[in-house]
Amino acid sequence: MAAAPPPLPQGSSPSADNWLMRNWKWLVPSLVFVFILVVGAFVAGIFSIIHSVMHSNGAYLSAIASARANPQVQAQLGAPIAEGWLTSGNIREDGAGGYAELAIPIEGPKAKATIYLKAEKSAGDWKFSELEVRIGDAAKPIDLLAASPESAQDDPAPWLQEFTRGLPIDAAKFVSRMGACQHYGGEPLYDKARAAEVERAMARLECATLDADEARIRARFADNPAVLAAIDRAKRG
Numbered sequence: 001m002a003a004a005p006p007p008l009p010q011g012s013s014p015s016a017d018n019w020l021m022r023n024w025k026w027l028v029p030s031l032v033f034v035f036i037l038v039v040g041a042f043v044a045g046i047f048s049i050i051h052s053v054m055h056s057n058g059a060y061l062s063a064i065a066s067a068r069a070n071p072q073v074q075a076q077l078g079a080p081i082a083e084g085w086l087t088s089g090n091i092r093e094d095g096a097g098g099y100a101e102l103a104i105p106i107e108g109p110k111a112k113a114t115i116y117l118k119a120e121k122s123a124g125d126w127k128f129s130e131l132e133v134r135i136g137d138a139a140k141p142i143d144l145l146a147a148s149p150e151s152a153q154d155d156p157a158p159w160l161q162e163f164t165r166g167l168p169i170d171a172a173k174f175v176s177r178m179g180a181c182q183h184y185g186g187e188p189l190y191d192k193a194r195a196a197e198v199e200r201a202m203a204r205l206e207c208a209t210l211d212a213d214e215a216r217i218r219a220r221f222a223d224n225p226a227v228l229a230a231i232d233r234a235k236r237g
Helices: 014-055 058-069 071-077 149-153 158-164 169-185 192-204 207-220 225-236
Strands: 088-094 097-107 112-122 125-135
Touching: 058 071, 058 097, 058 112, 058 125, 058 169, 058 207, 071 112, 071 125, 097 125, 158 169, 169 192, 169 207, 169 225, 192 207, 207 225
Parallel strands: none
Antiparallel strands: 088 097, 097 112, 112 125
């Protein structure tokens, strides 16, 4: 009587081994591709979270608003001024306090630039120690904390200074901008030259986006009666 063949070793399967031998050329690249997708999705998720945190920060939003409202920045970059994606720096917020040091890329139809800011948050408001725009290789940056001679000469609503005094910088700039837009929007256009001047001024002030910007400012300062009152006063003209 013939002896029975010895049993196959445990864990070994000729069919499985053959399948791996036949398919390893596509199996390995597929596993590598899946791994790359998982890692890429993880990195993209982290980047999205960081991007969201930076772009919703009060100091960031204030810096963008200040740059867009500055006549010198508008003249050199053109309008509209768009935000870039690769913001770098550090943000720390702890309730009513915090610190931010950021480099924010911006660009317009004419040129690209970077906003540099340093700010501290106290009692819920951001106070800037540095806020400037560097355009290309220009030796001198544009200081957004300094009063612009151009904007001072072109301010059609000096009475608003009484209502903006003591407000957070971005709220004060918005109230002044709203007052200017209200002024130009209600001005009688007595000739073509003046109409062209008004059109340029309203474009520089980005009056077309005033309603949307007002909604954002009101939401940010919903618990600040002084800001809301100043906006209402500017809106009445």
